[in-house]
Amino acid sequence: MQFEVKDYEVPEPTAGALVLAVRRANVCGSDIHQFHYDSPALREAVLGHEFVGEVHALGAGVTRDNAGQPIAIGDRVVPVYFVTCRRCAACLRGDFGMCANSLREWSKNPDTAPHFSGAFATHYYVNEDQYFYKVPDELDDRIVAGANCGLAQMLFALDHTRLAAGCTIVVQGAGGLGLYAVAIAKERGARVIVIEGVPERVTLAKRFGADHVVDMASHPTTEGRVARVVELTGGLGADVVLEVTGVSAAFVESIALARVGGEVVSVGNLNVGEGFEIALSPGVITRKNLRVQGILRYDPWYLYRALEFLRRTHERFPFAALAKEARPFNELDAAISDGESRSVARASVIL
Ligand SMILES: [Zn+2]
Ligand SMILES: [Zn+2]
Structure with a gap:
């Protein structure tokens, strides 16, 4: 290589x-x-x-x-x-x-x-x-x-959601895509919660105006992060969850982070096949009335x-x-x- x-x-x-x-x-x-x-x-x-x-x-x-x-x-x-x-x-x-x-x-x-x-x-x-x-x-x-x-992709992805002023969006991952998403969501008047574990990126997410950062260093488990987001959203979960991590497990977590009737947008996970498979009960999506959308290009x-x-x-x-x-x-x-x-x-x- x-x-x-x-x-x-x-x-x-x-x-x-x-x-x-x-x-x-x-x-x-x-x-x-x-x-x-x-x-x-x-x-x-x-x-x-x-x-x-x-x-x-x-x-x-x-x-x-x-x-x-x-x-x-x-x-x-x-x-x-x-x-x-x-x-x-x-x-x-x-x-x-x-x-x-x-x-x-x-x-x-x-x-x-x-x-x-x-x-x-x-x-x-x-x-x-x-x-x-x-x-x-x-x-x-x-x-x-x-x-x-990155930026064109995020503008397109968020235009395919019902994100509006006053909504809460969770952005999973504060790399380039995630930080652009924070900027777009803030410009639209949304409330932004970022999940990230790399210290430099946590700092950047705050500088971009994230209202809350759920630091994976202090919230190392899915259960802990979901509980924190539920707490930050008055017990409901997020209106929109945007996955830009490229980590398969983050997709399962996005389903758990969204509120009933909420939306999940999958952008970061691109790979398919062995090594990228996850266990998920599809019934969770049905029961929560979720809209799940993949966005490429x-x-x-x-x-x-x-x-x-x-x-x-x-x-x-x-x-x-x-x-x-x-x-x-x-x-x-x-x-x-x-x-x-x-x-x-x-x-x-x-x-
Ligand atoms: Zn690219
Ligand atoms: Zn063509």
Whole structure:
């Protein structure tokens, strides 16, 4: 399990495509999962997808971004990291985030042209089926690098709940996704309870405005954490529970944390199969009248909303603190370890 640096000629973009120079790339949880996959196809792939770049070359016909803003060489840009083909059954339904071709360009072997299919590289090729948006000048790279995966994902996930002002949401896990969720929920006027055990993340959750943090150091058992949340919610449980831990057992706990008639949103748990199975009585979901929803990816215009959200709130929430531990690109392996140790909310590299 290691990285190899390979050299390729930076390609000229075809019509409708563009090439970015990567400026800053974050280590997302899915990069870490994939780093440990045994599958040979995925072992020889370019990782990295949560990032900000600047326009290096524009293909024929590319004059505006997907919000209609003029685009030129040197502009900072964030792309949606997956393909939306606009031709498959999901796209025809309007479920762009579920596009059947979403991962067409994902994790390719770098020997395959156009080579630059991941963000842990000097350049990134945005193909004609990827949305992209210009970055507002007032948002610096540290703040914006997490927009195209973490923040857009959280805005989309919470829009699929009935979270409103005055509701209580429990956020399980205060990594990048969880902290974004805290910011979004606070902006909407909700009450936020965070469950987290890593001291740095507990501190960050408070800085992001969490009303209560249930520290796993002082509440080491599921029973203890559920009891604390029930206590904090007047004996009811939470209106919405958001799972962004990637730990299977957290899903069982989310079911227990939700109130009768409440909602559970599963985002962090992505792996399937052996090692990721759990014991659960489905009757609990029935008896509690729960709505349980899984959310993977987002409608591409949510990336534009993410930029607008950051523009609106970057002085209210400490987004820069979320990814402060940037390393130079040649320390990518250490950055992956940072992400894995959960010692920082979002590990990143700068080019
Ligand atoms: Zn990601
Ligand atoms: Zn499609």
